[in-house]
Amino acid sequence: MIPMTPTDAGHAVDAVAPTALDHILWGVFPYVVLAVLVGGLVWRYRYDKFGWTTRSSQLYESRLLRIASPMFHFGLLVVIIGHVAGLLIPKSWTEAMGVTEDMYHFMALSLGTVAGVCTLGGIVLLIWRRRTNGPVFSATTVNDKVMYLVLVMAILAGLATTLLSAGADLTGGHGHDYRETVSVWFRSIWILRPDVAAMAASTFAFKLHVMVGLTLFMLFPFTRLVHAFSAPVQYPFRPYVVYRTRDQHPNRSERVVRRGWEG
Numbered sequence: 001m002i003p004m005t006p007t008d009a010g011h012a013v014d015a016v017a018p019t020a021l022d023h024i025l026w027g028v029f030p031y032v033v034l035a036v037l038v039g040g041l042v043w044r045y046r047y048d049k050f051g052w053t054t055r056s057s058q059l060y061e062s063r064l065l066r067i068a069s070p071m072f073h074f075g076l077l078v079v080i081i082g083h084v085a086g087l088l089i090p091k092s093w094t095e096a097m098g099v100t101e102d103m104y105h106f107m108a109l110s111l112g113t114v115a116g117v118c119t120l121g122g123i124v125l126l127i128w129r130r131r132t133n134g135p136v137f138s139a140t141t142v143n144d145k146v147m148y149l150v151l152v153m154a155i156l157a158g159l160a161t162t163l164l165s166a167g168a169d170l171t172g173g174h175g176h177d178y179r180e181t182v183s184v185w186f187r188s189i190w191i192l193r194p195d196v197a198a199m200a201a202s203t204f205a206f207k208l209h210v211m212v213g214l215t216l217f218m219l220f221p222f223t224r225l226v227h228a229f230s231a232p233v234q235y236p237f238r239p240y241v242v243y244r245t246r247d248q249h250p251n252r253s254e255r256v257v258r259r260g261w262e263g
Contacts, residue, residue: 025211026200033218060139088186088187109162120159161205178202185199
């Protein structure tokens with residue numbers, strides 16, 4: 001009989017003895033990522049405020065951008081909400097609210113698939129636009145190419161975990177329940193007690209998805225993705241823009257004022 005290890009309010013997963021590599025990947029690397037993320041954001045804000053931008057290429061091409069950008073961003077928004085709900089809300093809480101495992105699984109698979117496909121379709125269109133449009137491609141840096149590569153890998157890895165879970169359901173089995181492994185490990189990081197054993201018990205697909213995701217967050221401060229941390233806080237308090245007409249109204253004054261650049 002395989003021994004079981006409790007993870008989340010009475011739920012259990014198959015116990016797996018963590019290796020030295022597991023301790024490095026799931027016990028040390030997350031804190032390295034956090035240090036680089038926070039330190040990189042502080043450095044970028046202090047020394048590269050002018051570069052804290054998306055470097056928009058809408059001026060070069062806007063027709064395809066109007067389709068691809070909303071598709072990518074709205075799909076990504078749903079993906080982020082799903083990740084926050086799945087990683088931060090314990091399984092016992094959703095069960096206490098009357099959400100059964102089948103209900104949660106159905107919502108996660110259906111919304112996750114739709115959001116993942118939209119996000120992937122949006123990023124593919126954005127890459128196609130960037131590659132086929134001359135001025136846009138000329139404005140693409142090596143930094144952008146690396147960012148796109150890691151971002152696409154993260155999306156594909158996330159879709160793979162969703163499709164594998166859906167495939168297990170179709171064949172009458174049960175997909176891997178990440179809320180008993182990945183979610184437990186994720187929450188343990190923030191209390192400085194990483195549950196390496198919980199992450200070690202996860203499947204290879206989820207481990208790959210998490211590793212690519214951590215790499216993406218480590219690159220975040222040094223790419224155009226940094227604009228995600230921007231917020232128009234000062235917008236409501238901005239000064240008014242004063243407009244002055246150039247029309248002359250002789251009835252207001254008998255003297256015509258000549259501008260300095262006029263002969």
